[in-house]
Amino acid sequence: MLLFVYGTLKRGGKYHDYLGEAVLEAEYAVxxxxxxxxxxxxxxxxxxxxxxxxxxxxxxxxxLWPAIDYLEDYSGGAATDLFNKVKIEVKADGKVLQTVVYVATMKEQLKEKVESGNWDVLAVEGAY
Structure with missing residues (x-):
């Protein structure tokens, strides 16, 4: 199953190692x-x-899914989960692909909009 990653699981991100034997299908997707x-x-x-x-x-x-679910605090849709796992369409290499993505479950998580839509793992994570 395909997973769209946009933060700490991206290459260079602090949790990229959770992807283990996963295969990179698209370096740039939207x-x-x-x-x-x-x-x-x-x-x-x-x-x-x-x-x-x-x-x-x-x-x-x-x-690998159980470890990624654990990292994303997803237990299958409990009210206390920080993230929900949903299916979306993502564009990559001129194609539209069906992927899974982890999305925020609570508005309180959405503090400051990243206008570029790109989480720069090297700039942001180096600050923590």
């Missing part, structure tokens, strides 16, 4: 939505936004 800085060292995406979010697409082996 999804509809808005990107926000949570103020906690990672971003959150709102798929209801009107902007574009830049990220990468990975083909995730089944064995």
């Amino acid at each position: 999804a509809k939505g808005d990107l926000y800085d949570t103020g906690l060292g990672y971003p959150a995406m709102d798929i209801n936004g009107k902007g574009e979010v830049q990220g990468e697409i990975y083909d995730i082996p089944e064995a």
Whole structure:
């Protein structure tokens, strides 16, 4: 299954190692939505936004999903989950791909909009 990543799981991100044996399918991909800085060292995406979010697409082996779900504080849709896992369409290399993405569950996570739609892992994460 394909995963669209837009923050700490991207190449250079502090949690990129969670992707283990995943295969990079697209270095540059764009999804509809808005990107926000949570103020906690990672971003959150709102798929209801009107902007574009830049990220990468990975083909995730089944064995890796439990660890990624744990990292993203997703247990299957509990009211206390920080992120929800949803299916979206993402554009990459002139194609539209069906992917999974983790999105914010609470408006409180959406602190400051990242106008560029790009979470610069080297600039942002170096500050934490």
